[in-house]
Amino acid sequence: MARLKPEVFAGRYKEGQLVAVDGKPAIVVGECRETGYYFVQRRDDDGKVYTWKEYGGRIKHYTYHCWRCHSVIDSSVHATCPACHWVICPECKACRKPVCEDDMLETGVKPVNANNNKFDIDDIFDYF
Ligand SMILES: [Zn+2]
Numbered sequence: 001m002a003r004l005k006p007e008v009f010a011g012r013y014k015e016g017q018l019v020a021v022d023g024k025p026a027i028v029v030g031e032c033r034e035t036g037y038y039f040v041q042r043r044d045d046d047g048k049v050y051t052w053k054e055y056g057g058r059i060k061h062y063t064y065h066c067w068r069c070h071s072v073i074d075s076s077v078h079a080t081c082p083a084c085h086w087v088i089c090p091e092c093k094a095c096r097k098p099v100c101e102d103d104m105l106e107t108g109v110k111p112v113n114a115n116n117n118k119f120d121i122d123d124i125f126d127y128f
């Protein structure tokens, strides 16, 4: 399969939006100056928050079913809750199960060194 041009992915994802990278949820921190690349963030299995640079072609919209009413949710059309970063259900307005809670992810920060692949949140100080 031909690799799509980076321009294809520019402007596709918004800051604070829930997405999927490698099939796992992540939050878009912001768009990189480099066309088609984004900074994304996730609390990993080790409990630490990681922020890294990701190619737009590896990022997918997050789709699932609402845990409460089973409506289809899709982060490309439905808003992501700014506190818990779950997609807000368009039908019943539910976000995180069982209740909304701040996940303490810090969107709006970007890595100091954008060339490394993965970052510990402690290494990040440069705010937009
Ligand atoms: Zn619902």
Ligand SMILES: [Zn+2]
Pocket (backbone or CB within 6 Å): 081, 082, 083, 084, 085, 086, 095, 096, 100, 101
């Ligand atoms: Zn919420």
